[in-house]
Amino acid sequence: MNLRQFRYLCGIADQGYNISRAAAALHTSQPGISKQIRLLEQELGVDLLLRTGNRIAGVTEPGRAVLAVARRLLHEAESLKRIGEDFTRQETGKLVIATTHIHARYVLRGVIRDFIRRHPAVQLVLRQGSPSQTQQLVASGEADLGVSSEPPGESVPDLVKLPAHRLGRSVVAPRGHPLLRVPRLTLRAIAAYPIITYDASFVGGSAVLRAFERAGLEPNIVLTAIDADVIKSYVELGLGVAILPSVAYEPERDRRLRARDAGRLFDPTVTRIEIRRGAYLRSYMYDFITMLAPSWDREAIERAMRGSAAA
DSSP states (O other): HHHHHHHHHHHHHHHOOOOOHHHHTTTTTTTHHHHHHHHHHHTTSOOOOEEEEEEEEEOOHHHHHHHHHHHHHHEEEEEHHHHHHHHTTTTTTTEEEEEHHHIIIIIIHHHHHHHHHHHTTTEEEEEEEHHHHHHHHHTTSSSEEEEEEEOOOOTTTEEEEEEEEEEEEEEEETTGGGGGGGGOOOHHHHHHHOEEEETTSHHHHHHHHHHHHTTTTOOOEEEEEEEEEHHHHHTTTSSSSEEEGGGOOOTTTTTEEEEEEOOTSSOOOEEEEEEEOOOOOOOOHHHHHHHHHHTOOOHHHHHHHHHHOOO
């Protein structure tokens, strides 16, 4: 058995058990993948894939166990490669960050600017998605770090999560809106108007709904989205008021809008840096983490990675 066979097995699973798509993703041939999987099955003495005619329907019970081990071995092989690169090419490399729109657009800009200035030979890649997607990207090894909030009701095992920031919320409304003039902003006052906010699959959306529920109020949610800029564009059209992380309001850009702090009314969003437990972090990856979250130094990160510190 060899790493190539394990890579092919993982590729088949990642592509929905479609060998044609797996072959394209792995830049190889379909017969080549099939041959290697058959050789692996013969060596292990068990069927790994559930086959229906010429189609693959999934994995067998031993196949699930082998797939989990295969993923760990591929992760470890990648860590070995990074160790070599860290000592032979310290200033070059690639950093893939999985993150959400709000973090890519508003939270990370200054950090990324400074990181690129400090590490000009490191290629930086942003992969945007929902909080659950960022966790999956990090867990699968497709991203080195994740920067997002905790998805409502979800948790991916084997991820170390380092708290970095707390994002308070504001009500964003068109200039001259009555909510901007009420003496004391309350949930009841906000509930009197149409509301545009994050989808409930995002922690920001669920936090808004939870606050109204606790107060026994039924908000008039007319639109939800996953992009703060999209939400603000509909507020500009006069379709409602938005409840967004305060960082999403930029006075110089959002000249047709105004914001009012609502941090005491809604739970904050906790930004977390996500790392796959056991991953080898190159020096510039530690640097990125400490630039985003100065309260974490390299020693504290390593303790958290070993599980000896709460994260």
